Amino acid sequence: MGSSGTVAILGGGISGLAAAYKLSQIHPAPKRIVLFEAASRLGGWIHSSRNEDGVVYEHGPRTLRPVGESGITTLNLVQELGLQEQVINVPYGHPSSLNRYVYVDSKLIRLPTQLSALFKTTPPFHKPLLAAGLRDLFTSKSSKDDESMFDFVSRRLGPDIAEFAIDPLVRGVCAGDAKEISVKFLLKSLKEAEQKYGRITFGLLTSALRKPPPPTYHVSDLAKKAQLERWPVWSLQGGLQSLPESLVEKVTNAGVELYVESPCTDLEVRKDGSLVVRSGEEELHCCNVISALPSFKLSELVEKAHPTLAKLLKSIDSVTVGLVNLEWTGQRLDHDAFGFLVPSSQNSPLLGVVYDTCSFPQGDRTILTAMMGGKWFKSLFGDHVNEEALLKIALGQLQSVLGISDPPARAQVHILRQCIPQYIVGHCDRVEKIRRYVDDNRLGLVLIGASFDGVSVNDCIHNATKAVEQLATKLKI
Numbered sequence: 219m220g221s222s223g224t225v226a227i228l229g230g231g232i233s234g235l236a237a238a239y240k241l242s243q244i245h246p247a248p249k250r251i252v253l254f255e256a257a258s259r260l261g262g263w264i265h266s267s268r269n270e271d272g273v274v275y276e277h278g279p280r281t282l283r284p285v286g287e288s289g290i291t292t293l294n295l296v297q298e299l300g301l302q303e304q305v306i307n308v309p310y311g312h313p314s315s316l317n318r319y320v321y322v323d324s325k326l327i328r329l330p331t332q333l334s335a336l337f338k339t340t341p342p343f344h345k346p347l348l349a350a351g352l353r354d355l356f357t358s359k360s361s362k363d364d365e366s367m368f369d370f371v372s373r374r375l376g377p378d379i380a381e382f383a384i385d386p387l388v389r390g391v392c393a394g395d396a397k398e399i400s401v402k403f404l405l406k407s408l409k410e411a412e413q414k415y416g417r418i419t420f421g422l423l424t425s426a427l428r429k430p431p432p433p434t435y436h437v438s439d440l441a442k443k444a445q446l447e448r449w450p451v452w453s454l455q456g457g458l459q460s461l462p463e464s465l466v467e468k469v470t471n472a473g474v475e476l477y478v479e480s481p482c483t484d485l486e487v488r489k490d491g492s493l494v495v496r497s498g499e500e501e502l503h504c505c506n507v508i509s510a511l512p513s514f515k516l517s518e519l520v521e522k523a524h525p526t527l528a529k530l531l532k533s534i535d536s537v538t539v540g541l542v543n544l545e546w547t548g549q550r551l552d553h554d555a556f557g558f559l560v561p562s563s564q565n566s567p568l569l570g571v572v573y574d575t576c577s578f579p580q581g582d583r584t585i586l587t588a589m590m591g592g593k594w595f596k597s598l599f600g601d602h603v604n605e606e607a608l609l610k611i612a613l614g615q616l617q618s619v620l621g622i623s624d625p626p627a628r629a630q631v632h633i634l635r636q637c638i639p640q641y642i643v644g645h646c647d648r649v650e651k652i653r654r655y656v657d658d659n660r661l662g663l664v665l666i667g668a669s670f671d672g673v674s675v676n677d678c679i680h681n682a683t684k685a686v687e688q689l690a691t692k693l694k695i
């Protein structure tokens with residue numbers, strides 16, 4: 219088979235599917251677009267299950283934010299796919315978007331949102347929040363180019379904010395340890411403000427006062443509606459899995475070849491710059507390869523020919539999460555919120571619990587998702603923990619925290635192995651070195667996916683779209 223005009227995509231998660239969709243839309247489109255997926259289903263970590271009675275559980279992501287260019291890119295895509303009627307949003311001002319709880323010293327504590335917390339000591343903090351602002355004003359900037367989220371916030375705003383706000387935030391976005399995760403992961407603009415103004419409060423003030431410039435990119439009617447109505451987060455009826463399902467339908471109709479249960483097992487770069495993708499006995503010659511694989515998986519494929527690259531790719535680690543969906547009949551919660559998070563100082567097996575039916579009710583039932591382990595999975599549960607044991611642990615925790623003692627009507631447990639990459643200190647440099655190696659060695663590889671430039675579904679879609687736009691300008695079709 220000739221390589222000219224054939225593009226291979228490795229990985230059928232949301233990144234790979236978004237790339238396949240975008241590639242099938244460009245003119246002229248490549249002659250062949252072939253996607254290889256190792257698992258028996260497409261969608262990667264986006265995974266919703268629909269019970270026979272229509273009740274939906276999410277085993278991966280459940281809500282997306284509509285903000286920023288990447289939030290708009292996803293809503294634009296949703297409209298292009300004709301899914302706008304299926305969009306469900308949490309309304310502005312809804313308790314699930316306002317109430318943030320943390321579980322500290324065996325108590326659920328609502329994080330303060332009122333101005334009075336500036337002047338009055340409000341639990342879980344040990345000082346009025348104004349102290350944090352003053353500390354920032356009197357702290358000079360660090361010369362370090364990167365540091366951990368915990369160190370940065372502790373230094374600038376005090377250890378209380380780092381322990382009770384930042385540490386649980388990191389557990390709720392990457393199931394990781396704030397003492398290891400790079401400040402550039404979630405607080406890039408604050409780190410930049412420190413470098414530019416010396417104080418993060420000056421940076422915050424400047425950006426609050428500055429009118430944002432009008433967008434230079436397309437904003438669909440759906441995205442405009444989300445902005446106008448100030449949706450905090452949104453999802454899809456039938457679960458977020460409807461998004462990859464719709465992409466699969468569209469790309470199949472556009473002639474993209476999708477192969478499931480077809481792991482890429484070898485990737486060879488020939489001297490003439492063409493590439494050979496192997497999946498078992500099959501081989502495909504192509505002009506370009508888009509990898510939407512987790513970094514550690516791509517590392518295995520390039521190990522033999524490019525050990526230096528393999529080592530760099532492998533250094534972007536991922537962690538395992540035990541995820542337990544639980545359902546009870548009736549309303550079992552005495553407070554409304556998105557859920558709660560548990561700071562690592564509490565040494566709990568729980569990272570946090572999402573109150574799914576508080577954001578999106580599903581009749582007269584309570585559905586919760588307990589998430590456990592993450593960075594601490596192995597030290598908490600060992601190598602051989604099974605689903606039954608995780609269910610028992612989750613139920614015990616929910617009894618202590620929420621007082622729910624009767625058994626759930628239904629439950630599902632999933633062990634999500636190496637599901638979320640960890641952007642530890644130095645991540646940006648590592649990604650730059652990886653990309654430089656690929657360019658310098660003319661590997662013809664495009665790297666997308668959650669391992670590199672953002673873990674949210676929005677980031678994955680946005681980065682896949684941008685990468686294909688760039689590739690289109692130099693495609694050897």
Ligand SMILES: Cc1cc2nc3c(=O)[nH]c(=O)nc-3n(C[C@H](O)[C@H](O)[C@H](O)COP(=O)(O)OP(=O)(O)OC[C@H]3O[C@@H](n4cnc5c(N)ncnc54)[C@H](O)[C@@H]3O)c2cc1C
Nearest residue numbers: 229231232233256262263278279481482667668673674675
């Ligand atoms: C529990 C959990 C909750 C989350 N919550 C949110 C949230 O609320 N909001 C949000 O925005 N994001 C959330 N995320 C993050 C987001 O879901 C992921 O970052 C995103 O889905 C990753 O997509 P991806 O396509 O880059 O990677 P993946 O989904 O990992 O896809 C990679 C694909 O490659 C396949 N593959 C692996 N090896 C091979 C091979 N050799 N050959 C071919 N295929 C291969 C895999 O089977 C997989 O399908 C959450 C993630 C998890 C795990």
Ligand SMILES: C=CC1=C(C)c2cc3[nH]c(cc4nc(cc5[nH]c(cc1n2)c(C)c5CCC(=O)O)C(CCC(=O)O)=C4C)c(C)c3C=C
Nearest residue numbers: 283390391392393556557558569570571572589638673674
């Ligand atoms: C309240 C409890 C939460 C738990 C437990 C939780 C677990 C969890 N989340 C991710 C990955 C992501 N979550 C994201 C958004 C997000 N998560 C929560 C809360 C919990 N997450 C909220 C309230 C939100 C939404 C909105 C917000 O205010 O940010 C995201 C997207 C972030 C973005 O930039 O949009 C990711 C990614 C994992 C892996 C996980 C497992 C323990």
